[in-house]
Amino acid sequence: MTNADTQEQAAAGAVIIPVTPFQQNCLLLWCNATRRAVVVDPGGDVPNILDAIKQANVTVDQIWITHGHIDHVGGAAELRDALKVKIEGPHLDDKYLLDHVAESGIQFGMTGGRNFTPDRWLSEGDRVSIGQLSFSVYHCPGHSPGSVVFFNDGMRFAIVGDVLFNGSVGRTDLPGGSHGALIKSIKTKLLPLGDDVGFVCGHGPGSTIGHERATNPFLVG
Ligand SMILES: [Zn+2]
Numbered sequence: 051m052t053n054a055d056t057q058e059q060a061a062a063g064a065v066i067i068p069v070t071p072f073q074q075n076c077l078l079l080w081c082n083a084t085r086r087a088v089v090v091d092p093g094g095d096v097p098n099i100l101d102a103i104k105q106a107n108v109t110v111d112q113i114w115i116t117h118g119h120i121d122h123v124g125g126a127a128e129l130r131d132a133l134k135v136k137i138e139g140p141h142l143d144d145k146y147l148l149d150h151v152a153e154s155g156i157q158f159g160m161t162g163g164r165n166f167t168p169d170r171w172l173s174e175g176d177r178v179s180i181g182q183l184s185f186s187v188y189h190c191p192g193h194s195p196g197s198v199v200f201f202n203d204g205m206r207f208a209i210v211g212d213v214l215f216n217g218s219v220g221r222t223d224l225p226g227g228s229h230g231a232l233i234k235s236i237k238t239k240l241l242p243l244g245d246d247v248g249f250v251c252g253h254g255p256g257s258t259i260g261h262e263r264a265t266n267p268f269l270v271g
């Protein structure tokens with residue numbers, strides 16, 4: 051292992067908290083130098099998220115949202131109020147979802163969901179940061195119109211929400227979905243990030259861009 055590897059591994063820490071009946075991968079990610087953290091996609095089960103923050107012994111500064119589906123945003127307003135932090139993302143094109151969090155939650159038997167407006171809508175090329183870690187924002191419509199992906203170049207690491215999965219891609223049968231747009235987003239924005247890039251996705255195990263490029267049935271051919 052080289053020095054550079056050691057430094058990269060020490061730059062960040064992370065823990066995944068599966069939340070909601072959809073087992074959504076809520077991500078607690080922190081900068082090791084500053085112990086400042088972000089919660090990505092607090093879909094629900096907020097007490098479990100608060101427990102994880104306490105165990106990691108980090109200070110959460112922000113909440114980032116990849117897209118507006120209930121399993122990713124159902125706990126956002128509650129967590130924002132509990133921690134008194136700001137919400138960044140998703141893209142404005144998912145506003146229609148954030149305006150209906152409460153009723154969407156009821157449909158799926160999830161209580162406590164509240165509509166909210168993020169403190170900052172994100173667009174292609176924006177940057178978000180936590181402690182000393184900086185991520186660039188890619189607008190990747192298809193699964194939902196306002197889906198965004200977060201990418202940290204130095205760590206070769208991406209947070210892709212429900213755009214791309216290990217062995218699959220996001221569903222596009224929900225209102226606002228487009229399979230053509232989704233595949234275009236993946237091929238023009240995610241695959242060019244590089245085969246060595248690892249990612250965490252919204253459900254199930256993560257993967258690498260290279261593995262998906264070579265084996266994902268939706269991308270091969
Ligand atoms: Zn989704």
Ligand SMILES: [Zn+2]
Nearest residue numbers: 074121212252
């Ligand atoms: Zn999801």
